Amino acid sequence: MAKKSPAAEAGKVSQTRVVVKGKLVKLRARRLPAGGETLYLDYNEGGKRRYDFLGLHLMESAKTSKDRQQNKDNQLLAERIRSERELQLSKNSLIVKASVQRRADFLAYLDEYVESYPKKDLRVMEAMRKQFKAMLGETGALPFSEVTVRLCSRFRSHLEAKCSGSTPYNYFKKFRKVLRQAVKDGLIDRNPAEEVENRYAEGIEKEVLTTKEIQLMANVECYLPEVKRAFLFSCVTGLRFCDIQALEWKCIAGSVIRLKQQKTSKEVVVNLNGTAIRLLGEKTKSNGKVFELPSSTTCAKHLQNWANKAKIGKKVTWHCARHSFGTNLLISGADVRSVSGLLGHSSLVETQKYVRLVESLKEKAVEKLPEIVF
CATH class of the missing domain: 1.10.443.10 (Intergrase catalytic core)
Incomplete structure (x- = not known):
């Protein structure tokens, strides 16, 4: 008898720990004491192992069609995330240490993005991050779901009040760039900063000597x-x-x-x-x-x-x-x-x-x- 695929088995709990085996990233299922399983990713990066729990679960007793569909949706989402992470690692792109797509911490993502930024204008990126955190004040985390058009508009106004010349334009341009990467990484569906006008300041902010x-x-x-x-x-x-x-x-x-x-x-x-x-x-x-x-x-x-x-x-x-x-x-x-x-x-x-x-x-x-x- 042919072995059923993980997707075909999604209506009931998988009995194996490895759900999808990849070269760099495996999708695993761990049994919970209360019943059911939780799905997580098992990374193999140069011989070093790390795990990323996705916050997605499979119900053990999926009796109704709704529960079976929920199991199937959760497993398909986990498989898609695993596939994306596998692709990211193979291309040596930025690895996002978020657990679930929209529940990932934007501030942690911003820190990782800036720390790994390879270009010469790193100081501009660092200054932008400093201004963004100054606007937020004391905060432990900022879910991606809270990075809205309203928050982006508030940050643009903050830059206008705190900086001069073309600096607000340049900083917000970098902010958009970070969110654009987050879209590519599959953490958000669209870039809310693109909907905020980013005006370029006319003229030169410095004095000129004759x-x-x-x-x-x-x-x-x-x-x-x-x-x-x-x-x-x-x-x-x-x-x-x-x-x-x-x-x-x-x-x-x-x-x-x-x-x-x-x-x-x-x-x-x-x-x-x-x-x-x-x-x-x-x-x-x-x-x-x-x-x-x-x-x-x-x-x-x-x-x-x-x-x-x-x-x-x-x-x-x-x-x-x-x-x-x-x-x-x-x-x-x-x-x-x-x-x-x-x-x-x-x-x-x-x-x-x-x-x-x-x-x-x-x-x-x-x-x-x-x-x-x-």
Whole structure:
């Protein structure tokens, strides 16, 4: 007599511990003291065993058609979950340690997602997680069933209140990405964050220094001369602080810098003008860093003190140099594509912020013209 399949036997309790045998994941049934069985997954990951109880049960006395159908539904669901987990392991994808689909803990999933995030923008993902947990306050768990459109909308509003510029947009974009993965992992049927509008903030949130203001700072001494030299170099190259801090002599050949940006991993080529070459000074060693800078916190402190000493009257951060570089290039007549390439933008969308800022500055300049009385 042919052996019946597990699905065919779903109307009554299976007498064997192994319900479905897979290469990496087995579906097992464990008898309960009160009768019936509970279904769970048995993982074999590189010789290490772990178990995941699904919270799905088979009734021992399934006398009614309703009970038999319930047994069948529970077993089919368990088999589908086992099949999905098997596929996930075979593709080395993210393994979700949830027990049942919609009852899984989103916060635990978020933690695991961030901890295993492989890309360069990990710090943005970590900051998003911090803001989400700050909004929730003290909470032990958050079931996926409670991650609703309303909660996502509340998080978007929280970001708008706590962050500025394009940060709310960028953080919520990462939040959507996590939920999109949860859909792929079969934990939720749809992404509720997709139904919440994610507006991109116009303009640049940082202050911009004019060429006149940069010259004022150049005329004033800074307590740490290396900070002054590096910041002015950033003003004429558009390099971020992290790239300036890590810049090595081997990246410079004549009047050209070739380096891979730490933030985006995109390679940029920057042509050095006379000012930039003079700021580099003499090459003291064949290799090693061009600038010997302290921590970013120390640099920021001395940078603002230096700007105050020059009577700039603005909140000057290191990223000011990058924004000033892009803006001043456009003011001087450079085309958008050239500026985009020098800044290492992945698309012209990001560079358009500088174009709008330049137009705004022009409008303000016209408004400041004195009236002519006649």
